[in-house]
Each structure stands twice: as structure tokens, then as C-alpha cells.
Amino acid sequence: MRDEMVRREELRGDCGNCFGLCCVALPFARSADFAFDKPAGRPCSHLADDHRCGIHDRLRQKGFTGCTVYDCFGAGQKVSQLTFGGRDWRGAPGEHARRMAEVFPVVRQLHELLWYLTEALTLPAARPVHPELRRALDRTEELTRLAPDELAALDVPAHRQDVNVLLLKTSELTRAGVRGRRKDRRGADLMGARLKGADLRGANLRGACLIAADLTGADLRGADLIGADLRDTDLTDADLTGAFFLTQPQVNAARGSAGTRLPESVTRPVHWTAGL
Template sequence: MLESMQDHIVGAADLRGDCANCFGLCCVALPFTASADFARDKSAGTPCANLQDDHRCGIHARLRQQGYSGCTVYDCFGAGQKVSQVTFGGQDWRGGSRERAREMFDVFPVVRQLHELLWYLTEALTLPPARPIHPDLRGMLERTEELTRRTPKELRGLDVAGHRQEVNVLLLRTSELVRAGTRGKKKDRRGADLMGARLKGADLRGANLRGAYLIAADLTGADLRGADLIGADLRDTDLTDADLTGAFFLTQPQLNAARGSAGTRLTDSVTRPGHWTT
């Protein structure tokens, strides 16, 4: 029987941001620079001017109109509630010492990276072609989940880059196994500069698009079934009427950064962004 995300130690709900159970960590811990994505500068550890006392965003319903589109494409993969409610046991950064606040702000990006890896590993375990390495994937999933539950001191000193490399070995193998099921010659555009590329109606079935720069590319009506999209930059990519069914390692933040339509066909692991045209 096909394994589902609910069969593992983490589920879909654990790997999506739950702002109601977070202390607004992404609005405080992370920096941003005035640009097309953010209306003003903000340094790390400084609360956003729009963050309210209840940790909610005062302009949440108007973020794009107010120049904060970068916030609308962000997802912490559930790290915010993990750090707020588990790592720090529900202790608010506002009511404690400066050292505790610094710890929370340092730990949050670390756990966010680990939760992103959990998302990829969890999806890999739902892919039937990767069944030969499911035991290894499951072991790495459990190991990564254990890392997220370490103390703040341990998390601050964690070699996340080293762990990511170990996980990536399994994700690469997963990609090979899944894409092998696509017939014909498969395009290898890993890390390719495809910014603004005209790929309307392109046949990208089973393509390797890991880390590809697809910023503002025209993928209208393109066939991306079975494509590996891990780390692909989809900012302002036009996915109108494109077919992404069976595409894998596509995250919600990637999709939120793209443009699409009601005719865009999606894989089950993501949801259609509310700002897409209908």
C-alpha cells in the first residue's frame, strides 16, 4: 500500500506554518531589504513595523497592496510553531530576557531548514518509484526530526549544511528513481540560467530542474509532469495552463512566488495560491 504522510512521525499539518501557535518569529528573526518584495528595510531580530502585540500581522489581508509580497510567498514549514511551543515550551520572546530572545531568533532559521528537509523526505516517502530506498529515507526522516527537538544550545551549534548534504544524497537518488519512469530523453537543466526563457508549451516531462533559475520564464502550457523542481527559482514564472501533475519536490513557497491560472494542473502536495488568476 502506498505510504502516506500521516504514516510517519511528522504529518502535513506539522510541516505548514501555523501562525496561531507561533510568536511571529518570521516577522522578527529574519531580515529583509527594501525591494520589489518588501516596502522597507528590517534588520534581523527587529520586529516588523506591522507586527501587532498578539503576534499577528496588522496588514495580512493587504500585504501585496502594501508592498510586502515577499511575506505572501514565505512558509516556515512549521518551524515557527515548533520553536515557539516545543523548543521554548510556549515562552514568548517578548516577555523574557534578551538572551532568550536572541536564542529564539538564532534557533528559528536552523529549525526552518530542518523542517524544509523533513518536507522533502516526507514527500519522497510517498513516491512509489523510490520504494527501494524507503528504509533509508525513513531513517533520515527520524534522524532529522530528532535534530529539531534538541536544546537551543545544541541547535545553535548544529552543522545544518553538513546534514543537508547527507539528506541530499537520498533526495538525488529519489529523483533518479522517479524520473527513470518517464519515457524518452529527459532534459537535464540542473542549475541552468533560464531567466525570462520562452518555454511556452515545452516538453519538460521528467526533467531535472533542480536549482534552475526560472525567474519570469514563460512556461505557459508547458508539460512538467514528473519533473524534479527542488530549489528551482519560480519567482514570477508564468505557469498558466502548465501541467505539474506528478512534479515533485515542489514547495508551496515556490508556487506562491509564481503566476498561474485555474487551468494550471498541480501535484497533490501543494495548493493553488489565492492570488492566481481564475
Template structure:
């Protein structure tokens, strides 16, 4: 299992955002509304007022204090640099011909969805228990990568939702195979409403929490080893001293949105959020 995780971590390293090679696309293409996560309204395709001319954030060091916590939990899975440097050949959205910026704003979310799928497929390929579907996973990964390299026009017209449905079938099968090896009852809590749930010390080993709403849930000391967390909403969830060793399909944005401690055990595929140390 350890070797598989190391291979997964190596492959996933290429699917992390590299702001130095991006033109601040997430700060331009994506919309947000004034809320607890964002201090103001911004339309899709409109640059954030905090975006500097060098494509860096002017308040990056104090995003949470300035009311932009939503920015701190976002990750493009490497789509930003792919769209900036590959899809559009290094041409800045500010300097292109008429319609260039609009097209980049259209393409970026599509590639971001595809890169998220690449993350899940890469992780699934590293699961020893998923060997029966490994060939199918490899084909799906290769096809998804091929899609990311289409022209801007092709990407803008791509039905990414249809492709995601096809991939989800394989990811679900991989999850079932991996969780079959976990002892005890493996409950299916897909899409469950667990907002604010009291799950302190809960035994959630091998449980499917795909798409579950765990907003502000108390998961202090919970055992989430081998759990499927794809799409689980962990905003404000308390993971203090929880054990997520071997949990899969967990992404950096999910843990960044949660609260944790030095005692929280995480899979090798994600890093410990800096704000956990301060309790922010």
C-alpha cells in the first residue's frame, strides 16, 4: 500500500496549482458572491480588484483577515498553468486579441474539472485493491489528459459533465474494491446530510461519504481510515485528532476548508493546512 501511495503522491504533484506559471485565471474567470467566504461580489470574467498587474494577489498574506477565506481553500489542480502555458501558448488574457480574455475564462473551468478527474484517477490507479479495473482506469486517465490538450474552441464546447459521469463509474468501482478490505460494517452515506452532526470518536472506517454534507460536523477523534471522501463538503468540520490515514479521494481544498490539529492524521496525498496551527 505504501509504494502505491508514494507513486500516487508523485503523480499528483503535477496536478497542483503553480501560480508562477498562471495568469491569475482563478481570480478572473470565476464568480463569487459576498458572503462568509468572500468580501464582495464579482462576476465571472471580471478580474478581482485585488489582482495585481503581475497576476499576483495583492492581499495574499492576509486573505482570511480581509474576508476572502474562500480563496484560501481553492485549488485549480494545475489547470491554471495548463490553460495559460499550453492551451493559450503563454498568451496573457490582457494582451490577446478581442475575445481572448472571454475565451480563457470559458476554458479554464472546463480544464479545472478535467484536472480534478485526473487527480482522482491517478489516486485510484495507486490503490492496490483497484487492480481489476486498472486497465480501464489507465484508459480513462489517458483520455482525460488528451481532452485537456484540445483547442480552446473544442474545450469550450466539451460536455465535461458527460465525461465525468463515465469516469465516476470507474471511481465508484475502485472505491468499492478498496473499501471491501476494511473490516466491519461499511455503511453507505453517499450524499448524507450530516451538517453539524455529532460524530466525535465515530467509527467511520471504510464508509462511503461521497458527496456527504459534513459542514461544521464534529469529527473530533473520528476514525476515517479507508473512507471514501470524494466530493464530501468539509467546510468548518472539526477534524481535531481524527485519523484519515488511507482515506481516499480527499483533496487539498477539502482539508483547507476544515479545522484540524497537530494530532490529525492525513493521507500522504494532502498537506497539513497552515491555518490549523493558528486555529484560524
């Protein structure tokens, strides 16, 4: 368990050891989440020379809610310090900067898989597949350490598919231990759904669209939330104790309150109680 706790900390973004890669490599379009358009590979105009965001403490007020939701799962510091050996894209423009922008999204996907695999290894009910999960975790970690050219050419969807087989087994084993009827809402369109106080214990909500759904006071204990779209989902006073495969970006995208009960793997967003 201790190893998993240490790994989780390594899978959290450390902007102090990153070259602002999410502010450079990723594109965004003018919308409710971003105040203007930015193509992939171009530094955001708010990115300072020290790789810090010039409006970090005012992102939501300035129209950049999307930035407050994003998390790289620690991929930024790995690409900056390990993959490219601490060589800044600012001091090495051209091919180096382009390759760094290509590699970052690849490593970010791999680190997200590491997050799920690490969590799966903490679930007692998944013990029958723990050996396979550990092998998959070790293999995924090996892939994150490939050279830039190898990472850029990596078939991430194929690897993700292999890992997903194990995550599905993990989900089935874990949810089987939840009492009562376990609802299957995998991939369901629940946008704007009125689910206030709903009993969703042990539910399969993998990939479900819950945008702007009302889950006030809902019971989501032991639910599988991998890939569920929780943008603007109201989780006020909801109970997500024991919910698994829930990530920080999902929580950041939702709305909640001091009464919302969360798994230990994620932290309560500041904006939930700050009125932002």
C-alpha cells in the first residue's frame, strides 16, 4: 500500500519542475472554458518566462476554467526532467520544441493509465488480478521512459486496450462486493439528468455523460467512474466514498460542497467552497 501511496504522489502535476508544457503543447478553442483560441505548439500568451501562469490566481475570473480543471498526472515534470533531461524548449526551439510538444500528450495518457493501475492495486477485491495489474503497471512505466522518438511513434490506444481488460476485471470484482442492485449505466447519456438522492451504489458509470446532471445527495459509494464526464455535475452532499477510478480532473470539473464525501485519492477543489 505504501508503494501505491508514493506512486500516487508522483502522478500529480508538479509545475515547479515542468516547462509549462500544458500551456504550450495543448490546443484550446474559445468557449466557456477558454477565453481565446490557441493552436497546439504555441505558448499561451499568459505563460511567463519562468514557465508560470501569469494569471494563475485569476484563471476562472479571466475565463480559463478549462485550465483549472486540467491535470497532467505528473507527465509534465517527467517529460521536462527525464525524457528531455531538463532541456528547456525555450532555449532549443525548432525540432526540439516540436518533439517535446508531440511527446507530452503521449506520456500524459500513459500516466493516466498508471493512475488507474495504481488505484486498482489498492482495491482488496481485485486481489485475483493484482499480479496482472502489477505487470501492466511495470510495463506502462517502462513505456514512459522511452526515448522521444520512440514515444512519438508509440501505439497508445493498443496499450490502453490491453490495460482496459484488466481494469474491467477490477471493476467487476470490486462492484460485486457492493450490496443491492448494481445499476449498469456504462456510456449512458445522462446529460442534465435529475438524479437527486439516487441510489447508485456499485453502479457502472464508465464513460457516462453526466454533464450538468443533478446528483445532489446521491449515493455513489463503490461506483466505477472511469471516463465519466462530470463537467458541471452537481455533487453537493453526494457520497462518493469508495467510488473508484475517479480522477482529480473529473472532480475539478464538477460542482460540490463541504458536505460532498470524496475518496481519499482526490482532494476537494478550492472553488467548491470559494464560490468561484
